Amino acid sequence: SQELEQSPQSLIVQEGKNLTINCTSSKTLYGLYWYKQKYGEGLIFLMMLQKGGEEKSHEKITAKLDEKKQQSSLHITASQPSHAGIYLCGAVYNTDKLIFGTGTRLQVFP
Amino acid sequence: KAGVTQTPRYLIKTRGQQVTLSCSPISGHRSVSWYQQTPGQGLQFLFEYFSETQRNKGNFPGRFSGRQFSNSRSEMNVSTLELGDSALYLCASSLATVETQYFGPGTRLLVL
Numbered sequence: 001s002q003e004l005e006q007s008p009q010s011l012i013v014q015e016g017k018n019l020t021i022n023c024t025s026s027k028t029l030y031g032l033y034w035y036k037q038k039y040g041e042g043l044i045f046l047m048m049l050q051k052g053g054e055e056k057s058h059e060k061i062t063a064k065l066d067e068k069k070q071q072s073s074l075h076i077t078a079s080q081p082s083h084a085g086i087y088l089c090g091a092v093y094n095t096d097k098l099i100f101g102t103g104t105r106l107q108v109f110p
Numbered sequence: 111k112a113g114v115t116q117t118p119r120y121l122i123k124t125r126g127q128q129v130t131l132s133c134s135p136i137s138g139h140r141s142v143s144w145y146q147q148t149p150g151q152g153l154q155f156l157f158e159y160f161s162e163t164q165r166n167k168g169n170f171p172g173r174f175s176g177r178q179f180s181n182s183r184s185e186m187n188v189s190t191l192e193l194g195d196s197a198l199y200l201c202a203s204s205l206a207t208v209e210t211q212y213f214g215p216g217t218r219l220l221v222l
Contacts, residue, residue, distance in 0.1 A: 030208075031208070033210070033211075035213070040198065040218065041215055042114070042213040042214050042215040042216050043200065043202075044213075045210055045211070045212060045213075048210055092208060097155050097166050097168070098143065098202075098211060099155065100145075100152060100153040100154075101152075102152055103152060103153075
């Protein structure tokens with residue numbers, strides 16, 4: 001079973017709409033990373049959350065880590081075609097390894 | 111600062127051959143991690159090197175090995191290639207373990 005589950009698996013939205021991607025962990029997180037990947041390319045670092053209740057924003061993307069540090073959400077406001085790609089959450093547990101979620105494929109159409 | 115670079119970008123091999131992939135980290139970064147990404151398994155951790163020492167290892171067979179040089183550059187080797195080794199291999203570097211990782215563009219390996 002996956003330690004880190006993302007939902008939804010895929011998302012198709014119209015340009016200008018808001019959307020949310022969730023990342024749920026089966027155990028307490030030491031740190032949670034969000035990355036974006038264009039198909040077949042490397043991952044682009046978006047942001048990292050460590051403290052329960054923490055919220056960070058970059059341009060139109062906001063990520064939150066819940067108080068219990070077992071779930072994170074990524075929210076995109078007024079989506080644009082440039083937001084299209086695969087969003088991956090990555091978790092650090094006590095092993096120091098970065099474990100990735102299943103990924104969410106986002107498509108934004110005009 | 112230049113980003114993480116990986117060579118080659120694309121590779122085609124046949125079953126039974128061996129392959130070596132290279133990763134040059136961001137200048138000053140001492141930790142290099144390797145990942146395998148496939149449509150079926152997603153992104154899976156292979157191993158991490160820090161100061162020329164393997165610090166962490168994922169659940170991959172011994173055919174997958176790596177090393178890190180004194181300049182922090184890293185290589186990954188896969189021996190006796192199998193069809194299932196076809197994947198995008200990603201390398202990431204960070205200042206140290208548990209620091210934010212920055213990824214390279216990947217090497218796409220196709221095994222025929």
